[in-house]
Amino acid sequence: MTSSSVASSAPSFRVWALGGIPEVRAGDDLAKLIAAAEPGLVDGDVLLVTSKIVSKAEGRIVEAADREAAIDAETVRVVARRGPLRIVENRQGLVMAAAGVDASNTPAGTVLLLPEDPDASARAVRDGLRDALGVDVGVVVTDTFGRPWRNGLTDVAIGAAGVRVLDDLRGGTDAHGNPLGATVVATADELAAAGDLVKGKAEGLPVAVVRGLSHVVASDDEPGARELVRSAADDMFRLGTSEAVREAMTLRRTVREFSDEPVDPGAVRRAVAAAVTAPAPHHTTPWRFVLLESAESRTRLLDAMREAWIEDLRRDGKSEESIAKRVRRGDVLRNAPYLVVPCLVMDGSHSYGDERRDTAEREMFVVAAGAGVQNFLVALAGERLGSAWVSSTMFCRPVVREVLSLPSSWDPLGAVAVGHAVGVARERAVREAEAFLTVR
Template sequence: MSQPPAFRVWALPGLPEVRPGDDLAKLIAAAVDEGGSAGLVDGDVLLVTSKIVSKAEGRVVEATDREAAIDAETVRVVARRGPLRIVENRIGLVMAAAGVDASNTPAGTVLLLPEDPDASARRIRDGVRAALGVEVGVLVTDTFGRPWRNGLTDVAIGAAGVRVLDDLRGGVDAHGNALEATIVAAADELAAAGDLVKGKAEGLPVAVVRGLSHLVPGASGGGTDDSARALVRVAAEDMFRLGTSEAVREAVTLRRTVREFTAEPVDGAAVRRAVAAAVTAPAPHHTTPWRFVLLESEHARTELLDAMRDAWAADLRADGFTEESVAKRLRRGDVLRNAPYLVVPCLVMDGSHTYPDARRNAAEREMFVVTAGAGVQNFLVALAGEQLGSAWVSSTMFCRDVVRRVLELPEDWDPMGAVAVGRPAAPPRPRPERDADAFVAVR
């Protein structure tokens, strides 16, 4: 009977206090020679705490204010709750405080993460190979919290000579079922195993794992090294990239007027989810004054836009514009014609109050128009959250009767423009900076 799979993990004793400029590979090799342990063999994996890598690389900086150091290492705030910040740091990791650590370092200083943890791991691997003649894998590890889970664990932030992701797709399980989505974060599992023996306060910053040489391709003379960057999910695939309040602000910021769309079909369910967000807008008198007409068929879009074009052209000609000017102005409607999906938001005055004077009646209608705008803004922001571009164009307001006739809408449905929806054909241009104070009056 064959032996069941097994591995061994132990902490490496005998490492001195690491100082800037130290050669970590030599310190580890010396600890292996002097520690009376099992030494190192081809296929072993060294798990090296990032703190000692940072110290050796001189990433100890003066910082009377840790928050300022976090600011300097942060490229994006993901979530904030009181003083705690989850951020994306300069090396692309999403973690608390950008990895800036004020523990195990002299007062008045902080430790920054290595500038390039993969390069750090390669230097240690190459140095150990030169000193001891063995082909090992190296992981640089750091402590992370995790969404939805209490407690901390070590993960790999740098790697050399280790297959960081063990791709099992294409295989089968014990019951013969095909594995279609199974990719194991092997490097993180190794890091967590090492942390069980290194501990957080025992002064044992390096551990060794033996028995998993299939994850060290170089030990068998084949394969390629993986970078720990492969463990970081790219933004386009990250469904949980933002905290709640940050997601709202990000969606508002991402809401842009898109004028060129791809031909990719729009998921009607996504639009309906955006409508569900739209109808949460504030409204007067506990009313629900929003209606959204979804033009999902090309025939419906073409029929409406053709009728609107004819109505605009007639108005422009009546105003004395030349045919050239008429054609130029009609081209402004191309953003609607080129979109794969159109929505016509409408206002209904159900529940509005009638007053004995024109002034209050005008104010009543304005109040409903404002709430229609709030609903449309909710709609546009929600579309951005669905990664859909949009353009709100006022065109239907200039030919409301035509829109109601073509779309067979009730007479009391008041079209409030049209929204073109689709996948943006190009990234948005940089938005000009606006100083919020320029739009504020304080009394």
């Protein structure tokens, strides 16, 4: 076999930018403009269309003397902020700079918003080219993104029609026979980047054609580019800087119903590592966390606590029916697959021999321990674990210390039920910060 025959059999494709597309205005038919610029399109071609001309054709130009206000309107969630730059999740579900609001290549005093539904926009161009030229092509609507951990910009797919946006290779093998367990190729993004090489950023060439990759062109039923957006549950990097910390605080909810899914002990240990960064008096470390990872240890503790509680309730004169109801309400700990008992230790505290100062000293340590528990709960939320901080161990500390073989100097501060929440947490009641402020 000659070298030329080897070269001719190697996979290849061609990509070129279309010239002759005029300035696009609201109401223009993009499919007709593209068909006029390239009447020689064939089945299996892929059109890469810059989102900017899609937005212009769809009338997504808005008056906005203040671009920041337009960004606010398009923002669902702020992911990170540094100075004036904001990385946000926009109404299309895309995480990007400035919500995709663009003030370039648009008249002064206006901004350009992304298409309302980029997948629908791609379908309209695909259908229009089928009507105009009788061809079956794929269409990808592209926009420019920066990326975490990487310098520079590249085009990615934000809308698609008739294109296999993802190529799932899981279950196959590589050239050496090794199983592929996590390989899902973002084909639509690769196409978008290829088109950007010939369209450029400032050449006025908003459409490119890829020929020779007809295997990526699919039916109308193929899901669009929304398939490329990672779900919140699968996004390991959803939380980031100060805005993300506030997001974690919001995610922290009291969970009272847990699934059977096991808890990763490593995640709990990472949450403890966050907990012990809390402030504390006199450079002390007043936190200890007892991890109940075995079902036997959890049951033994909870059974002993229940008996102690029942005895207390009987001494209070409660009826057996009332006692049974109260005990059932405490089952949130019993239903959790993992328990943590945070404890306060007073090592390093000062003794003043004065009741007022000694009381204040202990209160400082209690506050520090509470800060550690709050850190712990928020870190669990960041690990996508639900939790419920229940005070019950504080009412039977001797029992808890005996069952868990803890030093007499350790004071349990409740128990934290940990697990994966069943269902979606209810919306938290809005608390206006102003209601909790006093300014002098």
